[in-house]
Amino acid sequence: MTTFAIPDNFAFSGDWWVPHDAQTQAVREPVSVAGVLTWKAQRATLELHGALTPLRGVIFAGDEQLYGAIHGTTTQSQLITVLNAQRFGSPMSFGRAGVRETEKVGSSWVVIGAHVTSESQFTEIEARVPGLALWLGRTGGEQTVQLKTADSPPAVMYAFRGLPEDTFEVVSLPGVIGFGIGRDYSGNIDSDVSIRTSGYLRIRPAEPKSLKWLSDQLNRTTTLLALISGSPMAPDRISVKVSPDDQDCEVLVALREAKYCACKNAREFFMVRPDMQVDLGVVLSKWFDLYDSLAMSCQLALSVLYSENLWLHVEFLSLMQALEGLHRATMPGAYQSKENYEPTRKLLADTIPPSIDKDHRDALKSKIKYGYEFSLNKRLALLASRLNQPIREHLLGNQGSVPRSWIDTRNYYTHWDETERNLVLDGIGMHRAGVRMKLLLRALYLDVMGIPPSSVLRSLGNQHCDESAYLIQLNNMEHRKKNPGSSAGALMRIDVKDNSTEP
Numbered sequence: 001m002t003t004f005a006i007p008d009n010f011a012f013s014g015d016w017w018v019p020h021d022a023q024t025q026a027v028r029e030p031v032s033v034a035g036v037l038t039w040k041a042q043r044a045t046l047e048l049h050g051a052l053t054p055l056r057g058v059i060f061a062g063d064e065q066l067y068g069a070i071h072g073t074t075t076q077s078q079l080i081t082v083l084n085a086q087r088f089g090s091p092m093s094f095g096r097a098g099v100r101e102t103e104k105v106g107s108s109w110v111v112i113g114a115h116v117t118s119e120s121q122f123t124e125i126e127a128r129v130p131g132l133a134l135w136l137g138r139t140g141g142e143q144t145v146q147l148k149t150a151d152s153p154p155a156v157m158y159a160f161r162g163l164p165e166d167t168f169e170v171v172s173l174p175g176v177i178g179f180g181i182g183r184d185y186s187g188n189i190d191s192d193v194s195i196r197t198s199g200y201l202r203i204r205p206a207e208p209k210s211l212k213w214l215s216d217q218l219n220r221t222t223t224l225l226a227l228i229s230g231s232p233m234a235p236d237r238i239s240v241k242v243s244p245d246d247q248d249c250e251v252l253v254a255l256r257e258a259k260y261c262a263c264k265n266a267r268e269f270f271m272v273r274p275d276m277q278v279d280l281g282v283v284l285s286k287w288f289d290l291y292d293s294l295a296m297s298c299q300l301a302l303s304v305l306y307s308e309n310l311w312l313h314v315e316f317l318s319l320m321q322a323l324e325g326l327h328r329a330t331m332p333g334a335y336q337s338k339e340n341y342e343p344t345r346k347l348l349a350d351t352i353p354p355s356i357d358k359d360h361r362d363a364l365k366s367k368i369k370y371g372y373e374f375s376l377n378k379r380l381a382l383l384a385s386r387l388n389q390p391i392r393e394h395l396l397g398n399q400g401s402v403p404r405s406w407i408d409t410r411n412y413y414t415h416w417d418e419t420e421r422n423l424v425l426d427g428i429g430m431h432r433a434g435v436r437m438k439l440l441l442r443a444l445y446l447d448v449m450g451i452p453p454s455s456v457l458r459s460l461g462n463q464h465c466d467e468s469a470y471l472i473q474l475n476n477m478e479h480r481k482k483n484p485g486s487s488a489g490a491l492m493r494i495d496v497k498d499n500s501t502e503p
Contacts, residue, residue, distance in 0.1 A: 004039075004112055004250045005237045007260070012037040014074035016082075018052050018067055019117060033103075037072065037082065037110070042254040044107045046070065046082055051101040053087070067105065068118040081116050083109035083211070109211070113249035114242050121208035121243040125251075127218055127235035131261025132199025133181055135229050137274040138163060139197050140181055160195060165202070168281035172288045175205035177221060179280075201235075208243035215253060223298055224287045227445045230270025230459075230467060232259035232306050256299075259306050267464035270442065277455045286450050294448070297325035301441050313413055316430045319437040320376070320410045326444055327379040331386075334372050341372035377407045387443060388453045394460050394471070395440050397478050406433055435470050442467075 004010060016037075017030040035048035053065055065087035072080040082105070089104035133139050140163045146155040165180035182200050187193040203217050218235065225233040238251040266272050273280060291298075304310070304318040327333060335341075348368045352361055374382070380402045384392055392400030408423035409430065425433055443456050462468045480486060 003237060004252060006042065006252055006255065007236055007258075008039075010039040010252075012072065012074045012076075012078065012080055014072045014078075014080070016046060016048060016052070016070055016072040019069055019071050019115070037080065039110060039252050042108070042252075042258060044082060044085075044110045044252065046085065046105045046107070048103045048105075051103040052105075053103070054101055069116065070105070071115045079113060079115050081111040081114065082107045083111065083116070083118055108254035110252040111211075111240075111249050112252070114247050116211075116242060116249075118210075120211070122211055122214055123208050123241045123243050123246055124202060124204040125211075125214040125218055126200055126202045126239045127222075128182065128198050128200045128237040129222065129225070129233055129235050129261070130198070131229070131231060131233065131263050131269075132179070132201065132225070133197050134199075134263060134266045135225065135231075135233075135261075135269055135272050136166075136179055136181070136199055137266060137272055138181065141197060158195075160197070166280070168284050170281075170285050170288050172285065173203075173205065173217065175203060175217075177284055178202040178204070211240065211251070214240065219256065220288065220291050221284070223302060224284070224449070226302055226306075227298065227442060228271050228276070228283075228449070228451070229261070229263075230442065230465060231261045231263055231268075234258055234260055236260055265464070267462070268466075270462065270465050270467060271446070271451075271455065271459040275455055275458060277452050278450060283449050283451065290448065293329050294326075297322065297329045298445065300325055301445070305438055305441070312427060312430050312434075315434055316437075317410060317413055319434055319441065320406070322441055323383060323437065323444075324376060324379055326441070326448075327383050330448060331379075331382055333374045333379060335374065336372055338372060345369060345371065376410065377402075377404075380406070383444060384440070386447050387456075391443060391453055391457055391460065394457065394475065395436055395443060397436075397475060403433070405429070406437075409433075432474055435467070435474060439467055439471055 013036045014034070015032045016035050017032045019030060031050075031052065033048045033050040033052055035046055035050075037044060037046045052067070052070070067085040067087075068083070070082040070085055072082070074080060085105040085107040087103060087105045089102075092101050140161040142159045142161070144157040144159070146152070146157065148154040160183060163181045165178040167176050167178040169176050179199065179201050182198050184196040184198070185194070186196075201218075201221060203214060203221070205214070205217075218238070222233045222235065234255050238253060240249050240251055241247065242249060263269055276283065300318070301322040304315060304322055307315070310318070345368055348371070349365050352364055356364070384396065384400070384402050387395070389400055396402060405423065405425050408420055409425045411417070412420045412424045439460065443460070446456050447453075459465070460468050460471065463472065
């Protein structure tokens with residue numbers, strides 16, 4: 001059976017048409033047009049040999065043609081649907097054969113296996129996630145080595161047990177989220193056998209939902225996994241069941257976070273499921289309860305955590321913004337209510353001298369308007385206070401308090417006040433602060449999820465995780481600066497004994 005992985009490239013040749021319920025004026029029979037659909041770099045492009053919607057009348061450059069759904073049957077006898085498509089090319093040719101029109105449309109959604117519409121409902125979505133089997137800690141594989149004896153040669157035996165799916169009811173979904181183990185077998189038992197173990201997650205809503213709704217819930221779940229594991233957890237294959245007959249289909253979709261887990265060993269994760277010390281179902285329920293308030297802040301956090309080759313200053317400012325966003329989403333941020341502050345705001349605004357010009361006056365009023373809100377320094381201090389002292393000291397150094405240099409650096413690169421230039425971190429300082437801020441963000445989100453401090457502290461001491469190992473190195477460097485004679489954290493000691501004798 002052919003499978004369709006999102007990172008791969010595909011081409012489907014066939015006939016394509018717009019179904020009645022997706023047309024703006026469904027008064028004629030659908031026109032079938034030959035063409036080729038390609039999926040490449042997470043984008044679908046349908047190049048047609050004719051036009052689904054011929055150009056007529058007065059044509060403007062900015063005219064937009066949208067298709068809720070385009071149906072196709074391929075030369076391989078496949079049913080395919082392109083959803084939410086938009087035309088971006090419709091050239092005409094004039095010649096001895098007359099006028100010919102072609103059309104090109106693009107989309108981020110392709111359903112393989114059925115003809116559906118933008119209104120179709122689905123009973124479940126299943127996603128294969130690279131690295132998930134390792135993170136779950138239950139691959140079901142066993143290796144047995146049988147040593148050579150006088151009566152039998154040596155042997156190596158492998159067994160792969162089928163494992164039941166772990167399911168958790170999430171009331172605020174509402175529905176069920178399941179985690180399971182799947183396997184792909186290939187090769188020949190007489191020569192070469194390959195077995196690929198993978199983890200999948202399945203979401204079954206209490207009642208059928210749209211494809212977009214299911215995709216949003218999948219994104220919520222993989223965001224949670226990425227924040228806990230310390231690794232991108234994007235799915236590389238997605239399938240759905242179409243209501244009401246539970247017809248199986250595969251989906252190609254442009255993912256917001258297209259990076260995939262590269263861990264080959266469970267120790268490489270920041271934290272795996274067995275080390276959470278709290279039931280995964282409890283964490284899932286709490287996450288879905290809180291997600292709407294955390295959506296913007298956690299997507300910003302993931303964006304900067306897994307972006308590569310960001311300009312150092314951009315990364316630093318983005319991390320500060322992600323921390324501020326988390327505080328705004330989870331903690332009070334005002335000295336007093338906006339209503340109680342209003343008399344003070346009005347009094348301060350009224351004291352602005354009449355001689356101040358309008359632009360300057362408006363700028364001052366804008367600053368006064370938000371005078372009841374906490375400063376960034378206070379927000380970060382309150383965020384850090386959510387964590388216990390051992391975790392704060394490990395993450396922040398500096399006796400567990402947020403370094404003032406972080407605030408000064410952020411203020412300088414936001415307002416460019418040259419009088420503060422000597423207070424900012426240099427390049428190495430910003431890089432090292434970024435390492436601490438990334439782990440601070442992760443620890444804070446784990447705290448929001450209800451994961452115990454002991455689990456977080458244990459993960460911060462994981463020398464196999466690159467992030468944690470780097471933080472350990474930074475803390476050891478700072479300790480040696482403060483205590484030059486200390487050997488704490490040393491890997492080894494090498495002494496050379498002089499065996500020479502005096503003549």
